[in-house]
Amino acid sequence: MQRREFIRLVGGATAWPLAARAQQRNVATIGVLVRAAPGWERFWRLFPQALRDLGYIDGKNIRFEFRSDQGQMSHLPELAAELVRLKVNLIVPWFTPAALAAKQATHEIPIICAACGDMVGTGLVESLARPGGNVTGNSSLNAELAAKTVELIREIVPSAKRVAALANAADPFSKSFLKQIQLAGEATGTVIDPVMIHDAEELDAAFAAMGGQLTDAIVVQPSLPTKRAADLALSYRIPAVCAWRQFPRDGGLAAYFGAEDDMYRQAAVFVDKILKGAKPADLPVEQPTKFEIVVNVKTAKALGITVRPAILARADEVIE
Template identity: 45%
Template sequence: MRRRKFVTLLVGAATWPLAARAQPVGKRYTIGYLGAGSLVLVEAIAAFTDALRELGWIEGKNVAFERRFAENQPERLAEFAAELVHLNVDVIVTEGTLAPLAAKRATSAIPIVMAVAGDPLGSGLVESLARPGGNVTGMSLMAPELGGKRLEFLKELVPRLGRVAVLWNATNPYAALLYEQTQAAGRTLGIEVQSLEVRSPDDFDSAFETVRQHHPNALITVEDPLTGSNQKRIADFAAIDRLPSLFGYRESVSAGGLMSYGANFADLFRRAAGYVDKILKGVKPADLPVQQPTKFELVINLKTAKALGLEFPASILARADELIE
């Protein structure tokens, strides 16, 4: 068991050690960062900046950042993307699916690196995973069996699992795809999957009321900037209503959620930093294939389990990457 590492990330200037690999001399590069939500993936972003530092890109020395978060106001993404283009940044790093779509609409010249994107191919961000074409490449979140795996974990924990509510952002193509994947897996497993669509923070209360009316046995929250920004709110609701909850972000478990299963975001962000490094050294995005997750992690909050009166089977605990007490 490893305990959660608390990472402090300063969105402003950071101070880094001076030792680093040699980089092109004479130019200070600017990296734009565009996110649809708020600062949620703190540890993953820290992994990204750490990886850049290890590659010799030191903020305040040879690289600067321009960061923009739309705070779950999708209409602001176009405005922020245009700002980054106007600033003539050297590369735009994006988080989620809506952010790279906005960046792609804003520029066909500036390279765009997806630190995490749901379904780049289905969303039209790239022509293919192997040959992205255009100015967009990076990391994809999509994994074929993810929805089914999450249902299997819940059924193992709650053997009489009959109905699961899925909370998802209906404006996000990735969330829609993962909901459909979960629904298909539910038919195979004999589990009814109930849709809880949200499009803004104002929709959560009505979604929670729907849960209270239909009494599902568990709640799955699809990872997305909107649901991620409201993860504490969702976790608190599940705890009050004594509802087992499964999330896509490990940060949601730290916020009080019961468990999470999904791609290791820190790993994806580290790999995205490698793409930024290559692009700043002259490699074209079209020559860098889109990569898919290779590491998945299961995180369990034992304190929340105890509060819900749940005991995890040894078979699940043995597969957990992290147990939070």
């Protein structure tokens, strides 16, 4: 072999691992931390697609470290700490408990909330306009929307004078959730009964108690097991609503919510800005500008409720 050819081949062989290492250094690692509540699959489908639309390809210039609590919220702090140990470039949590766990785990790594409720009230950010710290993203307005669900249930069931607010004690967001519902109750002349549970095992007992207290309707906090809540509401023949799209699809009566698909796409835009050098503290929190109503007419019929045509006309989705 010619000496020149040998040098060329050896040089090329050396360059390959150097190029590979350089390429690896240019791959951003995105930690994704989800609370396994109904609807997370939709987020996990739309968020990576939104990143692809912006030119970020998994395995090429980004890679994901995905972690789910598998339905056990108590696992979130450990999972967040694991992402920090992996030295991910940023963390994208889905749902407020995941975001709080991420913030507790790090004050340095940027955190982009895909959909979190009351980011100021839960301490995630200092203000919506100037978040401060290492957290920004999307506020889903779930506390305020919870109040809207009280108005919605009063529209669908005008006779509902006593409404239970079913809250998740393990989720710090429950305080904002209950506060907004109480305010909505005062505004609409509705008696609000707070019902706090600590885990899914308490759902059955909670519904048995609500059924025995002549509860006219229920507003369900989104971080609870909404499918089970919808099933129990139907079995006890209590109209139930939630500020989450999946709830009526799982058999609940209705939902009023911010368009989460837009939030997941916006989360990708935040990621793009961070990877290009922006700081979370300087990026204002985004809030939904589009709101949707879903009504499950099949459930309404099972409950003996006739939904007025005017409400159905406003609905973005009607489940027959």
